[in-house]
Amino acid sequence: MSRILSGIQPSGELHIGNYLGAVKNWVELQKKYECIYFIADYHAITGSYEPADLRRRTRQMAVSLLASGLDPAKSTLFVQSMVPEHTELTWIFSSVTPLGELERQTQYKDKSQRQESVSAGLLMYPVLQAADVLLYRADLIPVGEDQVQHLELAREVARRWNAKFHSDFFPEPKPLLTATRRIMGLDGQAKMSKSLGNTIGLLESPEEVWAKLRPAMTDPARVRRTDPGTPEICNIYHLHKAFNDEATVEHVAVQCRTAGWGCLDCKKVLLEGMMRELTPIRERACELEARPGLVTDALAAGAAHAGEIARSTMATVRDTMGLR
Ligand code: TYM
Numbered sequence: 001m002s003r004i005l006s007g008i009q010p011s012g013e014l015h016i017g018n019y020l021g022a023v024k025n026w027v028e029l030q031k032k033y034e035c036i037y038f039i040a041d042y043h044a045i046t047g048s049y050e051p052a053d054l055r056r057r058t059r060q061m062a063v064s065l066l067a068s069g070l071d072p073a074k075s076t077l078f079v080q081s082m083v084p085e086h087t088e089l090t091w092i093f094s095s096v097t098p099l100g101e102l103e104r105q106t107q108y109k110d111k112s113q114r115q116e117s118v119s120a121g122l123l124m125y126p127v128l129q130a131a132d133v134l135l136y137r138a139d140l141i142p143v144g145e146d147q148v149q150h151l152e153l154a155r156e157v158a159r160r161w162n163a164k165f166h167s168d169f170f171p172e173p174k175p176l177l178t179a180t181r182r183i184m185g186l187d188g189q190a191k192m193s194k195s196l197g198n199t200i201g202l203l204e205s206p207e208e209v210w211a212k213l214r215p216a217m218t219d220p221a222r223v224r225r226t227d228p229g230t231p232e233i234c235n236i237y238h239l240h241k242a243f244n245d246e247a248t249v250e251h252v253a254v255q256c257r258t259a260g261w262g263c264l265d266c267k268k269v270l271l272e273g274m275m276r277e278l279t280p281i282r283e284r285a286c287e288l289e290a291r292p293g294l295v296t297d298a299l300a301a302g303a304a305h306a307g308e309i310a311r312s313t314m315a316t317v318r319d320t321m322g323l324r
Pocket of ligand 1: 005006007008009010017018019020021022023040043128129132133141142143144145146147180181182183184191192193
């Protein structure tokens with residue numbers, strides 16, 4: 001049976017971008033496969049941050065994931081730093097990773113341009129990600145589009161390590177993408193991302209969501225209420241596809257093209273669809289906040305299971321490489 005693995009940064013509450021791009025699919029996959037999911041706190045320390053804040057965001061992310069439907073009885077869920085073998089394998093992989101490949105990573109180029117002082121950790125980030133995946137010898141990695149390049153590097157690392165040590169120990173992991181692989185932010189300009197401040201949080205109230213949806217970017221051709229629009233170029237239309245059924249989406253498209261609805265009418269229908277899906281998640285999150293022991297126990301059990309797999313992989317890796 002294929003093994004599924006994926007990770008997410010401890011950015012606090014989930015937003016609808018990482019929910020639709022990845023986590024919703026994680027929940028589906030746990031019905032059919034062995035699944036391992038983790039909160040990537042080692043990935044979150046490459047820039048400046050407050051330790052207490054990191055701990056709070058990690059915890060919030062665990063609540064968001066469980067509330068979204070990750071079931072600790074079906075899947076393994078843990079915090080990356082609870083299994084320190086991730087960092088050992090990173091060092092080992094650094095010696096088979098070409099520096100040029102790291103310098104070519106789009107996320108590295110973007111992020112390093114935005115920072116005054118760039119840590120070696122930012123450059124090494126995809127090596128840690130390769131270690132995350134290969135430590136569990138996972139085959140299928142459910143992610144959004146922005147992670148595909150990192151996974152190509154993980155495949156390259158697996159190939160190079162196998163070749164150097166005449167082994168076929170590491171499988172080459174494949175990305176698993178959804179129809180909602182790239183959700184744009186409310187500005188309609190860039191990918192939805194916490195660091196760009198263009199998100200809708202998964203646990204926000206209908207009032208909070210409406211306050212963000214109301215001014216969100218639509219088709220610029222619709223200046224007046226009577227101007228017809230082109231749904232395909234409007235981010236709001238794409239969000240309808242994620243949250244509403246086909247008949248509603250078709251109706252939305254017709255109303256947009258014929259100027260039957262104004263953009264605000266269209267956004268109100270979107271809000272209803274979103275809340276149908278998000279309200280139960282918000283309620284579950286409230287219940288979990290009230291029972292912190294449940295979250296702690298789920299993460300501890302997950303780390304114990306992940307740790308067993310990780311230690312077994314590392315025993316083979318050290319043995320193969322002549323370490324100890
Ligand atoms: P992160 O935390 O940025 O995002 C978590 C997942 O959500 C997807 N995603 C999106 N999908 C569609 N539209 C968006 N606007 C959007 N924003 C985020 C991401 O593609 C990702 O699947 N480096 C990774 C975490 C990681 C990881 C791993 C993933 C660490 N180790 C090993 C897979 C395997 C990251 O920062 O994701």
